[in-house]
Amino acid sequence: MSDSTPATIEDVARIAEVSIATVSRAIHTPEKVATSTRLKVNQAIAITGYTTNAMARSLRLGRSNMILVVAPDIGDPNFSSILVGLENEARSHGYGVLIGHTQNDAQRALEYLKFLNSNQAAGLILFTGILPFGHETMTARLPPSVGIFEPVFNGGIPYVGVDDVEGARKVVDLLIAEGHRKIAFIGDSRTRLAYKRRRAGYDVGLDAAGVPAELRLIQEGDGTLESGRAAVERLFVRDTLPTAFMCVNDQTALGVMIGLKTRGYDIPSDFSVTGFDDVPQATFMTPALTTIRQPRTLIGKHAMALLLELLSDGQPAEMEILLRPDLIVRNSVASPSRRWTER
Amino acid sequence: MSDSTPATIEDVARIAEVSIATVSRAIHTPEKVATSTRLKVNQAIAITGYTTNAMARSLRLGRSNMILVVAPDIGDPNFSSILVGLENEARSHGYGVLIGHTQNDAQRALEYLKFLNSNQAAGLILFTGILPFGHETMTARLPPSVGIFEPVFNGGIPYVGVDDVEGARKVVDLLIAEGHRKIAFIGDSRTRLAYKRRRAGYDVGLDAAGVPAELRLIQEGDGTLESGRAAVERLFVRDTLPTAFMCVNDQTALGVMIGLKTRGYDIPSDFSVTGFDDVPQATFMTPALTTIRQPRTLIGKHAMALLLELLSDGQPAEMEILLRPDLIVRNSVASPSRRWTER
DNA sequence: TGCCCTTATGTAAACCTTTACATCGCGAGT
């Protein structure tokens, strides 16, 4: 019992007085073994405290029970709650989750590919298509994979994301309802599909409200706090100022708020500001940020479920799963300031 | 080359025209193999793209090349940068990092113990002694382990942390230097050793400055934002008010700041506030929070180095490694308001 | 009764490595 070495299947077999094959069957295909034997085996397992050696099992089966999650940045506030969803779902199906952290470094990513090549993971979850899959040959050896937020590359990999167009649309509708017309969009010009879609939602919403193109003030940034602040500076040298700043994500929104405060303006009485993502800090900004909440845990859950399906069926049920984002109304939006509208 | 199944050591041996044993030796103990042979083997490896199958290797060796990191909360802002340190150090020694996420759930923790029992991890990194190791028997089977921030249990496990006493001392010294005498300490009454030490640093610092015990306003909380806010409320029904709030962590400090602002006070002109940890948000609070920075990446690096040492030597060099924390001065501290001192 | 089919179990090979031990060849010392 308090042996130094863990019990093996052989120990169980000896105690249950059956062969190791029967033990294995009793565990994995219980219907193929007589009830009485199954009972004996279960008792023996309880006595020995046997746990099947995952290494030996994986070696024999040619695949492991680990799922590799590759993310560029673990510190990303989006990441941890998605991970919770991924993990819970995986565990309930007997899989473990391994986290790979590329820190946006191609070298790192490559090492994870080697890791995959040695069969150490049965499946792959990718955040935002960051792997530098230069060689087509590599692609061939990739295990079943699922993307998060975006499709990964040439369409082969299904993904789970959020309906960014709808999310952005909800923001626009709120601002319009409050009476705003001149709404600036502080975007992210990098290639992420999600950001393009948020921009699309902005346009669709303003189209629906009949706001003409010349009132749409677009500033491209890169999703960072700094780029939000810079966008404010650029807008203030213009003739027309917006009454609201709709930002592509919460970081940018924070930058915008800092920029506006620095210039002595109050939010939301002088300008309204909105974000996207609902990062944990959003509650604590002053004023608390009105934004779009990503159903993060749910995204993780769905992504893992999809992957597990892939692992058993080989075919994904869907190539794209888009979840519905929710508008979280806090205190950073109000009606347009008379100061600007009466000008 | 673009075979569907990965190359094995046998493929390499065939191409290099040597035995598999020689290939294995060429990889792991190159000095035991003739230079000419080594060359042939390396070529063959390059041709086949061989990667050693980690599963088979681990099975044979009886231990894996994975380190399990068990943490109660991955979303904790402290966690991710520590992880970076852990990971980098591990990788550079051929180990991978596996993350276990207990979400403070005993059931979870137990599953990870089972995982360890099946030899799936060579070592263990524990955050804040959260595993419910009820059964002594379990302890016996634990692989080499290292704690982060705190010793784990009955002294058997070395740990890497930060000198909390010194950190707290630096805060006190700063406040004293600014002229404060009535400094409240908003603590955390839960059992974490780190919190006790911060309190100790507070006392030591005030002793050194000759501040009598009756001026030390202690409020116990639980480290949350809410408990910071509640502490402010409690202090305001008292006779004596402090001129500065020294908080056990940044969350609490944020709560205190919110509480004070709600009552209409300005920070730092009315009251000074300090935190501890330097979480990412600390920069963006208004005013930006003066706090103690944890050398997070370094903590991770040291912890992993210690664990690797344990894995090879069996004996830890030290049972306790305390790193030096740095005072980060921002804008939440000023001289005591005349409003209170002249009363 | 004898034969066949089904159901339950056992035997042994395979998964891929590492490494103790055996073997081989060769130069040096007597």
Added chain:
DNA sequence: ACTCGCGATGTAAAGGTTTACATAAGGGCA
């Protein structure tokens, strides 16, 4: 010339599983 020793390599076992195949037992049917 023979032996000894040493360095380089090969052979084979072991690590814990899973599973195809073989075997055994038992029941039904002719």
